[in-house]
Amino acid sequence: MTSIPLAEELLLLAYxxxxxxxxxxxxxxxxxxxxxxxxxLALAGRIAYVDGFLTVNDPTPTGDQIADAVLARAAEDEPHTPAQWVQRLRHRLRTRVLEDLIARGVVRDVDETQMEFIHVHRYPTTDPHYEAEIRVRLTKALTSDEIPDERTAALATLLTATRMEPALRLPPDESARAHQRLEEIASGAGFSGGASLEDSIVRPSVALVVATLGRAISAALGAPKPA
Structure with missing residues (x-):
């Protein structure tokens, strides 16, 4: 099955x-x-982290509408830090991703009316194959010592940064090991300072982008609440 954007993968896991x-x-x-x-965009070789900013090094469109809109915006705008970019992009992004998934028949829009005038939307899965493929990749990464591919390593790191481990739906006795393995993947990829970029399991240019974005997310979310 053709891979889908990482933003879609995160959304499908979260819903x-x-x-x-x-x-x-x-x-x-x-x-x-x-x-x-x-x-x-970093995986596609379009942006890089340089001197504290995310910069465009290749403005060629990737073929994904959302990513290409961001790429064009970044090419025309002044440089911004990773923290600035995640704040600038997060507004209405979920709506756009959901619209794409609905158009492709992956999820459906259930519009319910509550208290006679409040509309509440739900998005149950219509085509489970995409999410199933994502979970297979993550399960393999979390239960084996094999080195994951760049996309899966980046996805695992984003799950940790956003504190979305519960979305993996693991039994309690497996959650601790899964969290440890997620951290191992992030470390081995150079995303968390646990490995030099030369020893990273992904391209150093990608590792730099993911590491800085992960830190930006963690800073925006603040310290986790005590268990």
Whole structure:
């Protein structure tokens, strides 16, 4: 199956398949999706982290509408830090991603009226194959010592940064090990300072972008609440 943008992968993991409701932190998801668009551009070799800013090094469109709109905006605008970009991009991004998923028949829009005039939208899954593929990749990464590919490593790191581990729906006795493995992946990729960029399991240019975006998300969310 053709891979889908990382922002879509995060959203599908965050929404309950049956109820169609978002689980976990809404702002965490929005920040993570904004970062995911930028990570996809880094994976495609379009942007890089240089002297504290995300800069465009190749303005050629990628073929993804949302990513290309961000790329064109970044090419025309003055440079911004990773923290500035995730804040600038997170507004209405979820709506645009949901519209794309609805148009492709991956989820459906259930519009319910509450208290006679309040509209509440749910997005239950229509085509489960995309999310199933995502979970297979993550499960393999979390349960084996194999080195994950760049996209899966980046996705795992975004899940940690946005504190979306509950979206993995693991039994309690497996959650601790999964969290440890997520941190190992981030460290091995050079995303958390645990490995030099020369030893990174992903391209150093990508590792720099993901690392800085992860820190920006963590700073925006603040210290986690005590368990």
């Amino acid at each position: 309950d398949d049956q109820t169609g409701k978002a689980t976990g932190s809404r702002i965490g998801l929005d920040l993570g999706m904004a970062a995911a668009v930028l990570v996809d």
